[in-house]
Amino acid sequence: MTSNSDSLKEFRKIALAERRSYNKKRCSEDSIRAVRDSEIQHKYYINIAAPSGDKFLPAEELKMILQKHNIIWGGEWMGSDIGGYSGECYYSLMTELTEKKLGKDFIDELVKKSVALYVQKHPGKIFDYDEHSEWTYKKGSLSYTDDNDQLNKDFFSHFIYPEGYENYNSSVQKYRSSTLVTLILDTKGIVLKNQFSHHIFHDHNLKYIPYFEKEIKKFIKYTKFEPVKYGGYPVKGEISFSIYYK
Known part of the structure; x- marks a missing residue:
């Protein structure tokens, strides 16, 4: 005898297959239409990464610049799920x-x-x-989960x-202690403001917070940060990273 749960799974499986078939058909139709339209006009869209944010802030500026080159601004789009x-x-x-047709470098420069x-x-x-700004440390991404990234290593x-600091012990602490560092950088990567949020999961080590901050500030002072980039252009931006203690 088939259970309600099995029937629901089968229904979802059929529905998923139907959606995939529908999407494939629509994609094929739209691809043909794009090729046909591209023969008589140039149109440009910007893909906004999910899940947050659905606007390209300089949309009006980009529309104006594209028009000067006879390119239609199509707007933003965000990919859907299945x-x-x-x-x-x-x-x-x-x-x-x-x-x-016009050159990707050319279009990127207009953006x-x-x-x-x-x-x-x-x-x-x-x-x-x-707002989908981008920031890297020494051209690499940060892990945001442990100390196995270049920033923590540095x-x-x-x-x-x-002296007296007690290391992480899984039998005593549920999580490793860390400090979340938030910085505001100018267009050259110079630090304009810093803020610290400490997550110390061992009461004995709470007294070392001032020492941690002093050492982090020293690190910030002598580190050359890359600026935040938006659309490939350096901007004033907010970034954050975590320092994970042993």
């Missing part, structure tokens, strides 16, 4: 064909110009992660634990 279809095949292929213009209009704007290469 449960829906948002026309991304048309958007992505149309953009790809425009970049192929950078739009960002530069937007930044000039909003000199006090501080970009953050929700910090601890000159860090000396204070």
Whole structure:
């Protein structure tokens, strides 16, 4: 006898297959339409990464710049999951064909110009992660989960634990202690402001927080940070990273 649970699983499986078939058909139709449209016009879309944020801030500036080169600004799009279809095949292929015909470097430069213009209009704007700004440390990404990234390695290469500090012990602590560091960087990567949020999961080590901050500030002072980038253009931005203690 088939249970309700098995029937529900089978229904979901059928529904998923139908959605995939539908999406594949729509994608094929939209791809053909994009190729046809690209023969008579150039159109450009920007893909906004999920899940947060659905706006390219310099949209008006980009629209104006694109128009000067007879390129239509299509707007932003965000890819859907398997449960829906948002026309991304048309958007992505149309953009790809425009970049192929006019040159990707050329298009990228127009996008950078739009960002530069937007930044000039909003000199006090501080970009953050929700606006899809990008930041790397020494050209690499941070792990945000443990000390196995280049920033932590650099910090601890000159860090000396204070006498009496007690290391992480899984039988006593549920989590490793850490400090979340938030910085505001200018367009050259110079630190304008710093803020610390400490997560010390061993009461004995709470007294060392002032020492941790002193050492982190020293690290910040002597570290050359890359600026935050938005659309490939350096901007004033907020970044954060964690220092994980042993």
